[in-house]
Amino acid sequence: MSDSKSPRDFVASHVSGMPRSGIRDFFGLVSEREGVISLSIGEPDFVTPWHIREAAIWALEHGATSYTSNLGMMRLRRAIASYVKRSHGLAYDPVDEVLVTVGVSEALDLAMRAIIEPGDEVIYHEPCYVSYSPVITLAFGTPVPVSTKRETGFRLRREDIEPVLTEKSKVLVLNFPTNPTGGILTREDLGGIAALACEHDLLVISDEVYSELTYEAERVSIASLPGMRERTIFLNGLSKAWAMTGFRMGYACAPPVLVEAMMKIHQYSMLCAPILSQEASVEALKNGDSDVVEMREAYDLRRHYIHKSLNDMGLPCHLPGGAFYAFPCIGDTGLTSHDFSMRLLEEENVACVPGTAFGPSGEGYLRCSYATAMDEIEQAMERMQRFVSAL
Amino acid sequence: MDKLLKLLQENALETPENLAKMLDLSVEDVKAQIAAYEQKGIICGYRAIVNEDQLDIDKVRAVIEVKITPERGGGYDRIASRISRFEQVDSLFLMSGTYDLLVFVVGRTLHEVATFVNEQLATIAGVLSTTTHFSLKTYKDQGVLMKIEDDHERLKVTP
Numbered sequence: 001m002s003d004s005k006s007p008r009d010f011v012a013s014h015v016s017g018m019p020r021s022g023i024r025d026f027f028g029l030v031s032e033r034e035g036v037i038s039l040s041i042g043e044p045d046f047v048t049p050w051h052i053r054e055a056a057i058w059a060l061e062h063g064a065t066s067y068t069s070n071l072g073m074m075r076l077r078r079a080i081a082s083y084v085k086r087s088h089g090l091a092y093d094p095v096d097e098v099l100v101t102v103g104v105s106e107a108l109d110l111a112m113r114a115i116i117e118p119g120d121e122v123i124y125h126e127p128c129y130v131s132y133s134p135v136i137t138l139a140f141g142t143p144v145p146v147s148t149k150r151e152t153g154f155r156l157r158r159e160d161i162e163p164v165l166t167e168k169s170k171v172l173v174l175n176f177p178t179n180p181t182g183g184i185l186t187r188e189d190l191g192g193i194a195a196l197a198c199e200h201d202l203l204v205i206s207d208e209v210y211s212e213l214t215y216e217a218e219r220v221s222i223a224s225l226p227g228m229r230e231r232t233i234f235l236n237g238l239s240k241a242w243a244m245t246g247f248r249m250g251y252a253c254a255p256p257v258l259v260e261a262m263m264k265i266h267q268y269s270m271l272c273a274p275i276l277s278q279e280a281s282v283e284a285l286k287n288g289d290s291d292v293v294e295m296r297e298a299y300d301l302r303r304h305y306i307h308k309s310l311n312d313m314g315l316p317c318h319l320p321g322g323a324f325y326a327f328p329c330i331g332d333t334g335l336t337s338h339d340f341s342m343r344l345l346e347e348e349n350v351a352c353v354p355g356t357a358f359g360p361s362g363e364g365y366l367r368c369s370y371a372t373a374m375d376e377i378e379q380a381m382e383r384m385q386r387f388v389s390a391l
Numbered sequence: 392m393d394k395l396l397k398l399l400q401e402n403a404l405e406t407p408e409n410l411a412k413m414l415d416l417s418v419e420d421v422k423a424q425i426a427a428y429e430q431k432g433i434i435c436g437y438r439a440i441v442n443e444d445q446l447d448i449d450k451v452r453a454v455i456e457v458k459i460t461p462e463r464g465g466g467y468d469r470i471a472s473r474i475s476r477f478e479q480v481d482s483l484f485l486m487s488g489t490y491d492l493l494v495f496v497v498g499r500t501l502h503e504v505a506t507f508v509n510e511q512l513a514t515i516a517g518v519l520s521t522t523t524h525f526s527l528k529t530y531k532d533q534g535v536l537m538k539i540e541d542d543h544e545r546l547k548v549t550p
Binding site: 021023026027030031036038040041042043045047129130131179297301302304305308309351353374378 | 394398409412413414415542543545546547548549550
């Protein structure tokens, strides 16, 4: 029996070869400390608006404890279609073009698994949300990152993508506004990318979970551009716009064939999204437009505050156009992102995620979340200022 | 509403420096704007919202529904203005519905409030009737919950 397998040997090689999220390690360090001010939280600091929580309580009181349709409750799909129409100008049929998922994370995973064949190349921009590359790998695709730069506001343009195109390129993933950079795209940027997608027959997965948190710029979805609806999977969710992260509610909108393919995987793995979360989401989408406006206004104030504070202390930072992250450059301090974050945590008890957690091109940057109460941001900026001037 | 006013309504103690950073304005502009609001009477005052239930103080609050006879020319204004000047009156509103004025009154004792109603308010010419409700407990005042609940704690680091 000497050649029997150890537990480690049972782990599939494409999983064992995948690095753990850098954020997890950082979380371990932060949670051991007392008195930390954390700017490393990727979720709203608001609690879900009461009328939405109350709708979930009401549903529970009335015995809403069953499965729902695999696609999600029809009432919710109608509410989603109506919201996507009025907020993004996109028309999807709730009958067969909308799929309710457990967070956008699941929708992203479903989209990848439904589309990718082994060896297909998936292009995405970096620095980016931690799960893009692993989700592509898990679907046996090949991740192809394209770096975005501070000088261009972390935008992605046609000319950035062209050099990495090959015959195997199949999918382009967009996430604007971007976690962690706060970058957004202009209509022109999107037009160029759309033309490229059509010319090279790429499918676009557009993760627009931060779209409600677009500040002064025009909000455009690539799916609304000519020729794009048929080759776009539009992903969105309620986590960021309505502060509903724990409800885990996302959705995908796409042509029927694509929704059907994603639904098959969802049906055999997740079955359906939790019914209470679906009930709460109906309330949010029907009666919650003003919640979003209020939260966006609050983030906007903090956005200006943190942007000014970081630049004043000598950490160059572009004004984020969306989401709730500032992404200052710490290159001039001579420290790596990792060392800067560690020392800031040890010396001043402020937690910011090192840019490298979001891919190698995040080196030289720091993600500072301003989904944090104003007085905490204030204190964190004071501490950071002291830290930077002592370097 | 102006963003500056909204911020001050949420927290009147916010410093001009912080307000300037949040609003992307200069500190001088913020100070000048606040001064202008004060001068125009748009900002009428600043005060703390206190949960008096937590303090061992003698204070009684009551709400009084008052029916009055409107006057030719002035409507309800002259009587309302007269009532509003009593120091016991904290707030006063003209209402639609089955009564005319809603008067929020504060006194040290029940007796003091009752005396005010009987001897001063009810005797004003034009006041037809009063209905007094004493307040027993405050749950929410001016948009602020009086009970501090333990908040659910978020994870310190999330993607």
